[in-house]
Amino acid sequence: xxxxxxxxxxxxxxxxxxxxxxxxxxxxxxxxxxxxxxxxxxxxxxxxxxxxxxxxxxxxxxxxxxxxxxxxxxxxxxxxxxxxxxxxxxxxxxxxxxxxxxxxxxxxxxxxxxxxxxxxxxxxxxxxxxxxxxxxxxxxxxxxxxxxxxxxxxxxxxxxxxxxxxxxxxxxxxxxxxxxxxxxxxxxxxxxxxxxxxxxxxxxxxxxxxxxxxxxxxxxxxxxxxxxxxxxxxxxxxxxxxxxxxxxxxxxxxxxxxxxxxxxxxxxxxxxxxxxxxxxxxxxxxxxxxxxxxxxxxxxxxxxxxxxxxxxxxxxxxxxxxxxxxxxxxxxxxxxxxxxxxxxxxxxxxxxxxxxxxxxxxxxxxxxxx
Ligand SMILES: [Fe+2]
Ligand SMILES: [Fe+2]
Numbered sequence: 001x002x003x004x005x006x007x008x009x010x011x012x013x014x015x016x017x018x019x020x021x022x023x024x025x026x027x028x029x030x031x032x033x034x035x036x037x038x039x040x041x042x043x044x045x046x047x048x049x050x051x052x053x054x055x056x057x058x059x060x061x062x063x064x065x066x067x068x069x070x071x072x073x074x075x076x077x078x079x080x081x082x083x084x085x086x087x088x089x090x091x092x093x094x095x096x097x098x099x100x101x102x103x104x105x106x107x108x109x110x111x112x113x114x115x116x117x118x119x120x121x122x123x124x125x126x127x128x129x130x131x132x133x134x135x136x137x138x139x140x141x142x143x144x145x146x147x148x149x150x151x152x153x154x155x156x157x158x159x160x161x162x163x164x165x166x167x168x169x170x171x172x173x174x175x176x177x178x179x180x181x182x183x184x185x186x187x188x189x190x191x192x193x194x195x196x197x198x199x200x201x202x203x204x205x206x207x208x209x210x211x212x213x214x215x216x217x218x219x220x221x222x223x224x225x226x227x228x229x230x231x232x233x234x235x236x237x238x239x240x241x242x243x244x245x246x247x248x249x250x251x252x253x254x255x256x257x258x259x260x261x262x263x264x265x266x267x268x269x270x271x272x273x274x275x276x277x278x279x280x281x282x283x284x285x286x287x288x289x290x291x292x293x294x295x296x297x298x299x300x301x302x303x304x305x306x307x308x309x310x311x312x313x314x315x316x317x318x319x320x321x322x323x324x325x326x327x328x329x330x331x332x333x334x335x336x337x338x339x340x341x342x343x344x345x346x347x348x349x350x351x352x353x354x355x356x357x358x359x360x361x362x363x364x365x366x367x368x369x370x
Contacts, residue, residue, distance in 0.1 A: 005210030012055025028083035050098035057221035126320025130254035153196035157182030162231030163240035174293035238307025246315035251282035
C-alpha cells in the first residue's frame with residue numbers, strides 16, 4: 001500500500017480543533033470556524049507574522065494536504081467540503097497578507113520579464129544557508145536542515161504542477177519540460193523526491209512521506225503553503241510560474257555548495273546525487289523558466305507580469321526567512337526543530353543501506369561513508 005501519513009500533532013487550538021473535526025465530523029464545527037477567525041484576528045492585532053505562526057501554518061498545510069496524498073485518518077470526501085474551503089480561505093487571506101508584508105511593493109520596471117526576474121534575483125540579499133552548510137554545518141545541523149526541507153522535497157514538483165492546466169502554448173510546454181525532470185524523466189527512481197528520500201535515509205532520518213512534519217518548524221510549512229496557494233488558485237497562475245522560476249534561477253550554485261558540504265562530512269556521491277542532479281538540471285531549467293515559460297506567459301497576458309514578479313519575490317524572501325530562522329537558532333547553539341534531537345535516531349540506524357538507481361549522468365556512488 002502507498003505510504004500515507006496520519007494527521008500531524010496539533011500546534012495550538014486551531015490545529016487541534018481542525019484535527020478533531022477531520023477525524024470525527026463531516027463538516028467544520030462552527031466553533032472551529034470561529035476559532036480560525038479569532039486566530040487570524042489575533043495575529044493581526046498583535047502585528048505578529050502569520051508566516052511564523054505554528055498553529056496557522058500547520059492548519060493551512062493540513063487543508064492543502066487533502067489535495068495531495070491526504071491522511072490515513074481523514075475521509076477523502078473532506079477535500080472539497082465547502083465549510084473547510086471557507087475556513088481555508090480565511091487562513092489564505094492571512095497568509096497572503098504575510099507574504100505582502102514580507103516582500104513589500106512589487107519592483108517597478110520596464111523591459112522583458114526575464115531580465116526583470118534576473119534583476120530581482122541579483123538584488124536578493126538574504127543570508128546564504130548553502131555557504132554556511134558547505135563550510136561549517138555540523139552533521140546535526142544538516143539533519144535539521146533536511147528535516148525542514150523534507151516538507152517540500154518529498155513532494156518536489158507537485159505544488160507547481162497544479163498550475164499546468166492553467167497555462168497554454170509555450171508557457172505550458174516549458175513548465176512540463178521542467179517538471180518532467182523533477183519527476184525523473186520517466187524513472188521513478190530518479191524523481192527528485194526519491195533522490196531526496198535517499199539522502200534522508202543516509203543521514204539516519206525517516207524518509208517516509210510526511211514522517212518529519214511533527215519536527216519541522218513553521219517556515220517549512222510557510223514555504224510549501226505559498227506554493228500550494230499559487231498552484232491551486234488559477235488567479236495566482238502568474239505567481240506560480242514566477243515562483244518556480246525563482247527556484248530554478250537560484251538552485252544551481254547553492255546545490256553545488258550543499259553537495260560540497262556533504263562531501264566535507266564524508267558522504268559519497270550516492271548521498272549527494274540529489275544536489276549534483278540540481279547543479280546540472282537547474283542551470284538548464286533557469287533559461288527555460290525565465291525566457292520560455294515566464295516570457296511566453298507575459299507576452300500572452302501582460303497583466304500577469306506583476307504576479308510573476310510577486311511569485312518570484314515570495315520564493316526569494318521565504319528562502320531568506322528560512323535561512324535566518326535556522327542560522328539564528330544555530331548561532332545560539334540551539335536546535336531549529338520543534339522536537340530537538342527527535343527524528344529517528346536509534347531506530348533508523350539499523351536499516352539496511354538503500355539501493356539507488358544508476359543515474360544516466362552521475363557515476364555510481366557509495367552509501368553514507370560517515
Ligand atoms: Fe528538483
Ligand atoms: Fe529544477
